[in-house]
Structures are given as C-alpha cells and as structure tokens.
Amino acid sequence: MGPTHAMSGAAAGLAIGAFLPIGWGGAASATEVFVFAGVTAGAALLPDLDSPQSTLARSFGLVSKSVAHVTEKISKSIYRATMTRKDAPIRNGHRTATHTVWFALLAGAVTAALVTKFGKNSAIGVLFFMLGLAIRGLAPTWTKKQDWAYVTGLSLALAVAVWWALPASAGSAALGAAVTAGVLVHIFGDMITKRGVPLLGGVVSIGGKRWWNFRPPRPLRIRAGAGMDKVLALACTAVTLVLAYCVAAAPHLIGAPWAAVTVI
Structure with a gap:
C-alpha cells in the first residue's frame, strides 16, 4: 500500500544517503541525506502512476488523476505490443510497464536530464512533485483531512525552501539517483x-x-493491505526513525563523513 511504499522509500533513502561514500555521490551533510530520503520516499510511489485508484493518482487532484488514466492506457498498450502467446491477456495496465527495472532507470535518467537541461526551475519542479508525494505517502491520515490544493501549496513551498537552503543536493545526479532508488x-x-x-x-x-512475474516462494509472499503489509510498514518506520536520529543527532554512530565536524 502507499504508506508502506513511502516509508520503505524513506528508510532506503536515509540508508543510501548516510552510508554511500561521498566519492560515490553520497551526501556530505545531514541536510543532504534528508533531501535525498524525501525524494526517494516520493519516488517510491511513482510506479503506481499506472493506477487511477492509487495514492499518487489522488495526490494532485484532477491533473494527477488524468495523468494516471493516460499512463495506465500507455502501459496496457506496451504490454499488448510486446506480449507473446504465453503471456496472459490483461484488462488494465497496472503492474506492467511502470513496474520494471527499465522504468526505474528511465525515470532517473529523465529526471537527471531535465535538471541538467533546464537547471533550477526543473529542479524545483522535481522536488515539488517528489516531496509532495512523500508528504502524502508518509502522512496519509493528515493529508486526507486537508484540501489537495493546500497540501500541493505546502509541497511547492517546501521544494523552494529546499532549493534555496541546499542547492548542491538538487543536482541532476543526486536527484536522478534518488528517483531511481525510490x-x-x-x-x-x-x-x-x-x-x-x-x-x-x-x-x-x-x-x-516477456512479462514473467518475479516473486518469492509462496510461503514468503504477502498480501497488500493485510497483516504482513502493516508489519512491514511498522518495521520500515522503526528503521526510518532510528536512521533519522543517527543522521541528525548522532552521525558518529553510523560513521557519517560529517560526524567529525558535528562533534567539534
């Protein structure tokens, strides 16, 4: 479900940002880690753009709903154009084209290309979209009580604030990597x-x-929205909170590169 995806994205983003060496593109400050994690949390909802019923589709009102319908139809068309006789027929495009490693690489590459080509304005756009999704995914109960326009405005303000406070973290490579990771x-x-x-x-x-579904052995599979989904969400929340504490208050515990500066 959406909250589980967003929380697992946040946990992964914090882990990648905190432990990836600077020489490999890792973060050089706690703020950069949190920006990376925020974008990753938002991008962790991106594949469900192929479902008009998803959290993402409801995030930006009629605009995101319309884009979801178009994406679902495109995904279905791609499936039908590439399927073999052994592939089962489908009624809709959910969990097809946007749920492949190719889409993950494409999403990151397009993000990096946009930021490289158009600079600041496109970076703010990427941050606005991804951080907006992160807010909706990580705080579903709160956002459901708010008007979508209010949450959208908050997302835009946060994106602009992040850009001005930390322009280095909004570089094309960092944003592209965060989107692919999510x-x-x-x-x-x-x-x-x-x-x-x-x-x-x-x-x-x-x-x-050509559309073989990868999944673990039957005993290890879980049902979306059921008990194990909720357990997974709680586990990801715990990991996120622990990593967030270490990044913000105790970077020396995880060997963060900025730990020495923090201690001094």
Missing part, C-alpha cells in the same frame, strides 16, 4: 506480494514470456 524500492516491495512484478518485462523473455 522506484526500485517500490518494485521490490511489490515483488514480495502474491502477484509479483514483471521486473524485466517487455524485453527479456523467460519461459517464452
């Missing part, structure tokens, strides 16, 4: 459900199928 977290989360995901869909043929 999408992959979503895909691997869906992979452990009963249905699984077509990780290599449309390109790689397995057993005569």
Whole structure:
C-alpha cells in the first residue's frame, strides 16, 4: 500500500544517503541525506502512476488523476505490443510497464536530464512533485483531512525552501539517483506480494514470456493491505526513525563523513 511504499522509500533513502561514500555521490551533510530520503520516499510511489485508484493518482487532484488514466492506457498498450502467446491477456495496465527495472532507470535518467537541461526551475519542479508525494505517502491520515490544493501549496513551498537552503543536493545526479532508488524500492516491495512484478518485462523473455512475474516462494509472499503489509510498514518506520536520529543527532554512530565536524 502507499504508506508502506513511502516509508520503505524513506528508510532506503536515509540508508543510501548516510552510508554511500561521498566519492560515490553520497551526501556530505545531514541536510543532504534528508533531501535525498524525501525524494526517494516520493519516488517510491511513482510506479503506481499506472493506477487511477492509487495514492499518487489522488495526490494532485484532477491533473494527477488524468495523468494516471493516460499512463495506465500507455502501459496496457506496451504490454499488448510486446506480449507473446504465453503471456496472459490483461484488462488494465497496472503492474506492467511502470513496474520494471527499465522504468526505474528511465525515470532517473529523465529526471537527471531535465535538471541538467533546464537547471533550477526543473529542479524545483522535481522536488515539488517528489516531496509532495512523500508528504502524502508518509502522512496519509493528515493529508486526507486537508484540501489537495493546500497540501500541493505546502509541497511547492517546501521544494523552494529546499532549493534555496541546499542547492548542491538538487543536482541532476543526486536527484536522478534518488528517483531511481525510490522506484526500485517500490518494485521490490511489490515483488514480495502474491502477484509479483514483471521486473524485466517487455524485453527479456523467460519461459517464452516477456512479462514473467518475479516473486518469492509462496510461503514468503504477502498480501497488500493485510497483516504482513502493516508489519512491514511498522518495521520500515522503526528503521526510518532510528536512521533519522543517527543522521541528525548522532552521525558518529553510523560513521557519517560529517560526524567529525558535528562533534567539534
């Protein structure tokens, strides 16, 4: 479900931002880690743009709803154009094209290209969209009580504030990597459900199928929205809180590169 995806994205973003060496593109400050985690949490909802009923589709009112309908139709068309005789027919495009590793790489590449080409304005746009999704995913109860326009305005203000406070973290490489990481977290989360995901869909043929659903052995599969989904959400929340504390208040515990400066 949406909150589980967003929280797992936040946990992964904090872990990547905190432990990835600076030389490999890792964060150089606690603020950069939190920005990376926020974008990753938002991007962890991105694959469900192929479902008009998803948290993402409801996030920006009629605009996101319309885009979700279009994405669902495009995904269905891609599936039908690339399917083999062994692939099952589908009624809609959910969990097809946007739930592949190709989409994860494409989303990150497009994000990086936009920021590189158009600079500051596109970076603010990416931050606005991803941080807006993160807010809705991480605080679903609160956002449901608010008008979507209010939450959208908050998302825009937060995006502008992040850009001015930390322009270095809004670089094309960092944002692109965060988006790809978030999408992959979503895909691997869906992979452990009963249905699984077509990780290599449309390109790689397995057993005569181009849309082979990858999933673990039956005893390890979970049902979305059921008990194990909620347990997973709680576990990701715990990891997020612990990592957030370490990043903000005790970076020396995780060997963060800025720990020495913090201690001094």
